[in-house]
Amino acid sequence: MRIQDIIEGKREWRAHMARVKALPQDYQIVYKEIQKYLFKVGPAQLTEGAGLLSGIVELFEEGAAxxxxxxxxxxSDVAAFCDDLIKDSKTYADIYQESVGQEVNKAMKKVTDKAK
Known part of the structure; x- marks a missing residue:
């Protein structure tokens, strides 16, 4: 990643957070909780492109308007709201589960190859 890309990414993030700060207080609180939730369990590609977080801000701006x-x-169930948003996305947990499965398969193959 180039320095210019990092600078542009920071610029976009600051503009995004300025939009969040312009929301009513209740929206800001829920947005921050959603953000924490998605950073912990959410999709691996959370912040790329216009992205999920920008879509949430747009939805919140419209609701507030x-x-x-x-x-x-x-x-009322904000976690369920988040889960519904990411239901078709690959999460870090999915990636980790796949890697564990691959490692187990490799180990089992070595064991069976030695037994032959």
Missing amino acids: FGKGVLEVTG
């Missing part, structure tokens, strides 16, 4: 409370937008 219509005078809705944040839980009217997400529902």
